[in-house]
Amino acid sequence: MKNASSLLIVLLFLSVWEIGARLANQAFILPSPIQIAIKLWELKEVLIINHLPVTLLTIIIGLAISIVSGTAIAVWMFSNPSVRKALYPILIASQMIPVIALAPIFVLWFGYTIWSKVAVAVLITFFPITVNTFDGLASGKKETEELLLTMGATKKDIFLKYSIPTALPHFFSGLKVAVTLSVIGAAIGEWLGAQAGLGYFSRRMMTQFDGAAVFAPIFVLTVVGIVLFVCVTFIEKRLVKRRNIN
Template sequence: MLKKILKRGWRPVLVLILLIMVWELASKLFAIQEWLLPAPSSIGQEAIAGWGDYKHHLGATIQLSMMGFVIGSSVGIVVAVCLHLVPVLREALYPLLIISQNIPIIILAPLLVVWFGFGILPKIIVITLVCFFPITIAVLDGFRQTSGELKHYMEMAGANKRQIFYKLEWPHALPSLFSGLKIAATYSVMGAVISEWLGASEGMGYYMTLASSSFRTDRVFVAILFIVTLSLLFFALLSYAERKVVKTPAQQED
C-alpha cells in the first residue's frame, strides 16, 4: 500500500512544488506588494512566527468541525435509514431534501444567528445542513444498489426485513456511506469557517476576517493553508477507516 502511495503521489507533489516556485519567483521578479499577494516564503514565515496568535483559533475550528461532522453524519445516516425503510416517508420528504440544498448557506447563516444567537447552536446547524445531505444521498444509493437476487434469495430462505437490512443492505451500503462521509468531512470544515465568518469570537473564519480587514494577506493565506490541510487530514483519516472496515478483493490481495 505504501509503495502505491509513493508511486502515484509524487506527481501532484511535484506539480505543487513547481507552482510554489513559480509563485515565489513571480513575487520577487515583479515586486508584488505583500498586501496584494505575499510570496510563499512570507506566508511560511508568518505561519511559524504567528503560531501563538492563531493556534487557539485553529483548535476552535477543529473542535467545531468535528462536532458538526459527528452530528451531521448521525442525522444523515438516520434520515437515510428511515427513508429507506419507510417508502412513504421517502416519497414525501425526498423532494424537500433536494430543496434544502438549494438554499444558500451564506444567506441562511445570518438568519440562524438572529434566531438562535451567537452561541454554538447556529454553527452546529450550519455544519449539519452541509454534512447530512451527501451522506443521506450516498447511503440511499447504496441501499438501492443492493443485489435484488441476493435479497430474493434471503426472502426465500425465510429472512425477515430486519435480517435482510442488517445482513445484506447495510453491509452493501458501507462503501457508499464512506463516500458520503469523505465528502461531508470536507464540507464540515467549510461550514465551520462560514459560521465563524458570520458570528464568532474565535476560529479560523474569525481569524481570516480580522486578517483581511487589516490587509494582512499573509495571515489570510496562512488560514487558508491550515483549512485545506485540515480538510485533507479529515479525508485521509476516513479513507484509512474505510480501508479497515470495507474490504474489497483488490485490498485483500494487498
C-alpha cells in the first residue's frame, strides 16, 4: 500500500511537470520528462560507458576512505575522552564550511584528477559516518558494562561483543546518509573541475543550452543514489537480523 502511494505521488509529480513543461514550451530551460527520457535513451551509451564508471569510482573510493577513517576516529574518540574533546568541535566546524567553496581549492591541489573529486566526496560523507558511529558506541548503558565487568568480561570483550553490536544500527544510519551525499559530492566535484563523469557531462550540456541533456545524467545520478541506498539497507537488515538471532 505504501509503495502504491509513493508511485502515485511520483506519477502525479511527473504529470504536473510534463504539463507545465509543455505549457512553458522552453525545453532548454525546463524539458519535459518525456523529452528527458528520449534524450537519456539517445545518450545511454555515452553516459553509461564513458561517464558513469568515472563517477562510480569516485563515489566508491570516497565512501571507502570515509568509512575506514570515520570509523577509526569514532572508536578513537570513544576510547579516549581527551581526543573526543579535541576532535569533536573540529568535526562540527568542518561542516560549517560550504563544500562548494572548497571544491575549487581541491582542484588547485590535486588538479583535474580523480582525487579532487574524491576529496569532495570524503568531506561531505565523513561527518555522518563518524558522528553516528561515535553516538552508537557511546549509547551503551554503563550498568550493562559494569555488569559484564563483574561477570569477568574484559574491556576488549565488552567493546567487541557489546559496544560494536550496539553501535551497528547507528553506523548504518550514518552510512545511508553518506551514500546519498557521496553522489552529490562526486557530482559537485565534477561540475567544478573534471574531464569526465556525469556531473561534468551535465555541466558541458548546460553550455550548449540542451536542457534535456542536462537532466539526463542527473537522472542517472539519482538512480545510482537509490541503488546504493537500497544496497546498504539490504546489508543492514542482514547484519542486524544475524545479530538479533545470535
